[in-house]
Amino acid sequence: MKQSIYGGLLRAVAMALGVAGVVAASPAGAESAYPSRTITIVVPHPPGGSVDGVARLFADKLKNELHESVVVENRPGASGMIGAAYVARAKPDGYTLYINASIHSINPLLYKKTITFDAVKDFTAVSMLAQGALIFSVNPKVPADSVQQFITDVKADPDKYTFATSGFGSAGHLGAAQFLYEAHISKVPIVLYKGAAPALSDLVGGQVSAIMDPMLSSLPLVKSGKLRALAVTGSARSPLLPDVPTMREAGMKDFEFYSWYGLWAPAKLPPAVLGKIEAASAKIMGSPEMKQRLDALGFEVAYKNSADFTAYIASEMARYKKIIDTAHITAG
Structure with missing residues (x-):
């Protein structure tokens, strides 16, 4: 009888451990199955602008790479901070992504007292996509x-x-x-x-x-x-406007300025999901078709992986801070 009871306890413990194992394994399983439903790319600006244009080009290609629906959702307002705040609060599962321009890294330098999120710590920098003069x-x-x-x-x-x-x-x-x-x-x-x-x-x-x-x-x-x-404002004349000089050619000695565009996700994005999105981004931005389409709109491919994009953001924020301080730009 004791052996029967003891055997039953062993079986119960084994079953419990088995269930626990399934529960513990499920997040990894979910990551490996990513994506299994629609992905939303949040654009924190109105339709029709440059960020929206880059996002829609990218979304169209991302759905082919990940074999899942990808939709662009515009959440404009407050210089892009309404959409950014929404993404910062979203679940880091890869189903809410975010495309914005360099303004994402400028806002925290201007709105130090009112910004409701950390533009670096509350996001995963997935990849830089493009830049344009x-x-x-x-x-x-x-x-x-x-x-x-x-x-x-x-x-x-x-x-x-x-x-x-x-x-x-x-x-x-x-x-x-x-x-x-x-x-x-x-x-x-x-x-x-x-x-x-x-x-x-x-x-x-x-x-x-x-x-x-x-x-x-x-x-x-x-x-x-x-x-x-x-x-x-680029380093060279644009083939789309070959007769228009650069700012340097026009007499502004060291003037060079770009708007750049990147892909982010909420902070703590699982490495497996980050890897899939990062690999898809690299393939998309490396395709001749994407280069051709961006060139036609006045952009150029400027792909950087997650690590390089993170470092680039830090260097750009330092540069923007110098401009803001020198030109005495203040919010409000």
Whole structure:
């Protein structure tokens, strides 16, 4: 009888251990089965802008690589911080991803007292995807046809001029602030808009004078003659605008500025899931088709893996801090 009872206890313990083993193994099993349902890529800006454009190109290819549905969800507002906060609180399971531009690494330098998340610690930097120079363009009624002439005209009558920016802290905002500082122009306001579309609409309409903006949103307006490009902010001329000089060629000695685009997930993303997404990103960004499509929109592939992207973010934040401090940019 004792042996029977003892045997029963052994079987019960074995069954319990077996169940525990299944429970303990399930997270790893879930990771190995990733993905098994729809993946959402959060874009913290309105549709139609540069971030949205890059995200939709990437999402279309990601679904083919991971063999699962991928949807883009726009959660705009507060210079991208509403969407970022949503992702920071999301479950780190690989089903909520996040694509944003360099503004993600600029916001914490500007909104130190009000930001509700840590832009580094609350996210997993998965991969850098692309970068693009900005177009420095003006309303056609602005008389200047060069950067140096623009500087001369603005200094002569600063009250006639304004800069637009598609978002406070965006690459275009910092680019414009750096330009105004280096040109020794202090009285021209930078007007904040909620997205590229309204900013460009007012620029075309003449309500503002100039903008630095990614090619995806500005290039069609330049090509159609609704805006006039004075310069591009990259290290070399764009093949899409071969007659437009770089800022350095236009007399701004060390001026070079890009908007870059990356893929993040919530912090503590399991290594197995990170590895799958990272590998898919590398394959997508390395494809000739993606290069061709990005080139046509004024971007270039700038893939970095998770470790390299993390290091790049740290170096860029140090550079942005110097610009913000030098140009005395403050929130509010």
